[in-house]
Amino acid sequence: MQQYETVIVLTPLLSDxxxxxxxxxxxxxxxxxxxEIVQEDNWGLRKLAYPIQKKTTGYxxxxxxxxxxxxxxxxxxxxxxxxxxxxxxxxxxxxHAIAYNDKKRSGAFNKKSAxxxxxxx
Numbered sequence: 001m002q003q004y005e006t007v008i009v010l011t012p013l014l015s016d017x018x019x020x021x022x023x024x025x026x027x028x029x030x031x032x033x034x035x036e037i038v039q040e041d042n043w044g045l046r047k048l049a050y051p052i053q054k055k056t057t058g059y060x061x062x063x064x065x066x067x068x069x070x071x072x073x074x075x076x077x078x079x080x081x082x083x084x085x086x087x088x089x090x091x092x093x094x095x096h097a098i099a100y101n102d103k104k105r106s107g108a109f110n111k112k113s114a115x116x117x118x119x120x121x
Contacts, residue, residue, distance in 0.1 A: 001066045002092055003038070005101075008079065009052075009087040010059040012045060019059045022084045027063065029078055035067035039105060052086045064093075064101060 008026065010019050023042070030037060043060035052058070072090055079088045093101070103109065 001036075001068055003064070003066050003098055004072065004090055004092055005062065005064045005097075006075070006088060006090045008061045008063075008085060009048070010061070010084050011053075011086055012055055012057040012059065014059065014084060018084075019061075022082065023061050025082075026075065026078065029075055030063070030065055030067060030071070033067070033071045033074065035065045035071055038064040038066060039101070040064075055086065058086050 008023070010022055014022065023040075027037060027040070039062075041062040041064075043062065045057055046060050047057055048055070076088065076090065079085045091097075
C-alpha cells in the first residue's frame with residue numbers, strides 16, 4: 001500500500017459540527033475501503049490565497065493515510081460530489097516525505113537548540 005496525504009478545504013458557511021461531520025464522512029470512506037489512517041490534522045478556518053466561489057476563507061483538514069491506489073479515485077469522486085468541498089489535493093508520499101512526516105510528528109522540529117535556549121536566558 002502506498003502512503004498518501006490529502007488536504008481538503010471545506011466551505012466556511014459550515015458550523016464546526018457540520019465540518020466535523022463532513023470530515024468524518026471522508027474518513028469513514030477511507031477506513032471502509034481498507035485504508036489505514038496515519039494522522040489527521042484539523043487546521044481550522046483559514047484565509048484563502050484567492051477567492052473560491054466568492055469565499056475568502058475555508059476550513060482546512062489534512063489526512064495522512066496508507067491505501068491501495070484504486071481507492072484514491074473513489075475518494076476524489078466523493079469530494080467532487082460533495083458541495084461542501086471547495087478544493088482538495090491528494091499527494092502520494094515518497095520515502096523522504098514519509099520520514100519527514102514521522103520526524104515532524106515526533107516533535108523533532110519543535111525542539112529548541114541549546115544555543116537558542118541560552119541566548120533566550
